[in-house]
Amino acid sequence: MQDILEAIMAAEGSDRPERELAGLAGLPVPETYRGMVVRAEDTRMFDGMATRDKDPRKALHLQEVPTPELAPGEALVAVMASAINYNTVWTSIFEPLPTFKFLQRYGRLSELTRRHDLPYHVVGSDAAGVVLRTGPGVTKWKAGDEVVAHCLSVELEDAAGHDDTMLDPQQRIWGFETNFGGLAELCVVKANQLMPKPRHLSWEEAASPGLVNSTAYRQLVSHHGANMKQGDVVLIWGASGGLGGYATQMALNGGAIPVCVVSSPEKAELCRSMGAELVIDRSAEGFRFWKDEHTQDQDEWRRFGERIRELTGGDDPDIVFEHPGRETFGASVFVAKKGGTIVTCASTSGYQHQYDNRYLWMHLKRIIGSHFANYREAWEANRLVSLGLIHPTVSRTYPLEQTGQAAYEVHRNAHQGKVGVRCLAPTDGLGVRDTELRARHEGAINRFRGH
Secondary structure, three states, X not given: OHHHHHHHHOOOOOOOHXXXXXXXXXXXXXXEEEEEEEEHHHOOOOOOXXXXXXXXXXXXXXXXXXXXXXXXXXXXXXXXXXXXXXXXXXXXXXXXXXXXXXXXXXXOOOOOHHHHOOOEEEOOOOEEEEEEEEOOOOOOOOOOOEEEEOOEEOOOOOHXXXXXXXXXXXOEEOOOOOOOOOOEOEEEEEHHHEEEOOOOOOHHHHHOOHHHHHHHHHHHOXXXXXXXXXXXXXXXXXXXXXXXXXXXXXXXXXXXXXXXXXXXXXXXXXXXXXXXXXXXXXXXXXXXXXXEOOEEOHHHHHHHHHHHHHHHOOOOOOEEEEOOOOXXXXXXXXXXXXXXXXXXXXXXXXXXXXXXXXXXXXXXXXXXXXXXXXXXXXXXXXXXXXXOOOOOOEEEEEEHHHHHHHHHHHHOOOOOOEEEEEOOOOOOOOOOOOHXXXXXXXXXXXXXXXX
């Protein structure tokens, strides 16, 4: 592994980094590598505890694991950096169920997928790094290519997946419903998960947008989601967070009018620094949408809707960008305009949504479920990053050994934007190839740093 890292580091400062990286093809593949895992033997460790009290640091372990053989259509990537997504938090606290059930189900599909059914699960659904090897049938990528990976793993043997791969019955989220994920020194991906690394970004910056940026793109921009247009009023919950930070940028970049909902003055200022003008600090303004555990407060829905109209000059949201779930969903349905769209994913505050259906059916509103993105959507979202139109939201990074702490901070919402993890990269700031483009966007790239 050290030889691989030295070969990649040789590209730093080189006039021809591609030449240095091409030498990786001649290096042997390590028999083992270090990966961040959860273990099947630990799945009951948090039984009886409240979700908030479950500690990812106790379940995530860094251990040496065997390097799997590549199947046709796959690639082995040396991972320079990854990032924490909420699915890694769910995996590490074994909610809503242990991910080993996903691995068992995948393992029954074929002899090749049986590799994934192991008593440990290497987690992580983001990665930026360098291709080491490709399996039979791969023609688009080669050893030495600098790449990022999106997290859609799909077999594409069923007709249902060929109009929208997210509808394929064998669609899975890599590193969550499959093994050999990105929080490791090496990862295994399908070659159609790979995309070019944005050349003006460092490894940790390039790794951070993948899952959340693609998710936001499908939710807001794609015709599979809200099909956002210029002038749309878009209500964005958690607008400075890992997912909301990209939704805010996409709304602004697409000519829409974001109404950013946050929970602190610092988060409000981050939204304004992105260019958003309409911001609601729900904590400062005291919005509480539940009277108690079982009863929502419709007076608060109305007060919230009035506040939105006050900011927009009387307009209700054309689109509500929903991801908190249970805590906010009733309010989201209520405040959307007549004929408006609530597009939802994640449900980080709870999966059981309650809303008053009168405000949906009588006002002809739509609820759209959205889950990650297909390859085309992920590619287009990555292209926006590569062009410098959408920027990473990395606030802090941790070495691979401290992945548990990084996941703990995301679990406790003690972070802004995205939390990055350096896998093979020894420090932040490595891997930048286009310094001119970076210089033009340096402030935006570093906007979330230190928050």
